[in-house]
Amino acid sequence: MPRKTDTPSSSIRSAGAVDVKMLELLVCPLSYGPLRYDREAEELVSPRARLAYPVRDGIPIMLVSEARHLGDDG
Numbered sequence: 001m002p003r004k005t006d007t008p009s010s011s012i013r014s015a016g017a018v019d020v021k022m023l024e025l026l027v028c029p030l031s032y033g034p035l036r037y038d039r040e041a042e043e044l045v046s047p048r049a050r051l052a053y054p055v056r057d058g059i060p061i062m063l064v065s066e067a068r069h070l071g072d073d074g
Contacts, residue, residue: 018058030064
């Protein structure tokens with residue numbers, strides 16, 4: 001009997017990788033504005049709301065209470 005754990009390599013994502021198609025659909029939950037992915041910081045940045053939402057294990061945490069407030073230079 002084939003093992004159910006075998007998956008095609010095209011569907012495998014490394015830990016921390018973000019699905020680009022999903023990012024195109026997401027907006028800031030506070031301002032409803034577009035988001036920019038900061039790969040180095042692993043955050044989704046909302047310039048309009050001045051917030052950065054963390055991405056943990058490839059999953060965006062879209063809670064305002066979890067977001068980091070950006071300074072004037074962010």
